[in-house]
Structures are given as structure tokens and as C-alpha cells.
Amino acid sequence: MSEVIWKKTLIPDLNLVPVDKSYEIYGQDFKIPSFFFPENDQDLVTLPDRRAYRSMGRSSVLMSSVALEAKEKLKTVQENKKFSVGLYAAIDNGPDDYQCVRLCLDAPEKDFVETYRKNRSPKQYLKQLPNLAPAQLGIFLDIRGPMNVYIHSKLGPIHALEQAEFDLNNGIVDMALVCASFSLEDPLLVERTHKDVNYEKTLSEGAAAMILVKNNEVLNWSSLAEENKRVHEKVYFGIADQLINFCLKE
Secondary structure, three states: OOEEEEEEEEOOOOOOOOEEEEEHHHEEEEEEEEEOOOOOHHHHOOOOOHHHHHHOOHHHHHHHHHHHHHHHHHHHHHOOOOOOEEEEEEOOOOOOOHHHHHHHHHOOHHHHHHHHHHHOOHHHHHHHOOOHHHHHHHHHHOOOOOEEEEOOOOOHHHHHHHHHHHHHHOOOOOEEEEEEEEOOOOHHHHHHHHHHOOOOOEEEOEEEEEEEEOOOOOOOHHHHHOHHHOOOOOEEOHHHHHHHHHHHHO
16 A cells, blocks of 8 residues: 555544534425534635635535645645646535525426526535535645546545555655545535435534555455444444544554
């Protein structure tokens, strides 16, 4: 396997009692017990460019909050070889614009186009694109090597780790930044994720990042998917679950 030379996680205090998460667009009937950060996006991390908040979803902000701390480690390679660092991210699609959807549904057919034009925010659209999160992070960290994004809801981190391992072993990169994040920003995504675990686990926001370099050992990264590898049996971190548990366990 590749050697892990740095890692970082960001999770809420799981010793607290889960709180019911509700969404204004759905009213008070839709609630999911969960752990989440009480801070607003701007309070989770100070970004190098504060304008970026406007086009970053909460998962993107969480990913940056952990991965930005890898900057000094990455510089040790980037100073000599600008294109030698790759970025491998597991992240869901960002939040949809449900307010715009509701307004368009209620609009008469003749007014649909104008209603959509007035209420569809370009910045909100950017938040929906999963590739924008690692792309923005890559700009912050001056990463110029390959960037790969994986959106499989359960195996995204495994895909990211295996591609990073492949690129390291084949000399495509000298250092790989692997990261994942999950937020409770989008109600439909939260419901789908809760269904993935048969409603038996408490959902939690969270993010993790690690830096890998090449060595001569071999590891089956898919072993991370085994249930006995989990640190928190009753808490689930969505698409970021495998990477967060790996970083917490090792």
C-alpha cells in the first residue's frame, strides 16, 4: 500500500445527544436525528478567498476545512515538481435549489421561463456540482496534478484510495491527497443516505483527508468497507464514512 504520512478528521462531538434535523422547505414533519456542526459555513473555516463561500456547498466547505491543513506537507513536493501532487475526492452532489423548484411548480405555464430565470441562482447551481468542491480546493492548495472525483454513496472513498494508489505506483504522482466529506445540507440526499443504512444509524456530518506517498507494501483498500473496521458503530458519515473511520482507527 501507499504510506499514510498525514491525516486529519473533522466530526461533531458524538458524546452529545443527537438532535432532530429539520428543513424549512419540508416543514416540521420531516425530521432526522443526527449530529451536525452548529456553526455556519463561514465559521467552519477561513477560506483563502472569502468570495468562494458563495459557490461552495457545505460539504465543500467541510472538505476544505480539513484539507487546507495539508498545505505545508504538500509544499515539500510541490516546490520541486509542480505537477506531482494529485487530488482524489469522494463527495456527493451539492444541495438542490428547492425554493426555486417550488416557485416553478406553482407558476402558470406561460410564466415558467421568467420564473425560472428570476429565481435560479448561478451560484446555487455551482454548489450542486460535485467536481467544484475538489476543484476549488485544488486552487487553494495549488494542486496541478490529476483531480479525480467519486460520487458512489458507499464506495466513493475506496475508489479514491485505489486510484491514488494506482497513480502513485505508476509514477503519475509523487504525493496524493485523498479526502471525503458529508453534510446534512440537502434533505433528499439525507433521506437517501439514511435509507442506505436502513434507518438504523444516526447520520453525522464530517470530513477526512490524508496524504499518501508510495512504498512497497500492498493493502486491499476494500477491506475498509467491512463492518468490523468501523470506530463508531451507531453513527454513519454518509459518503465519507469509510475514510473517516479509517483515519480515526489507525
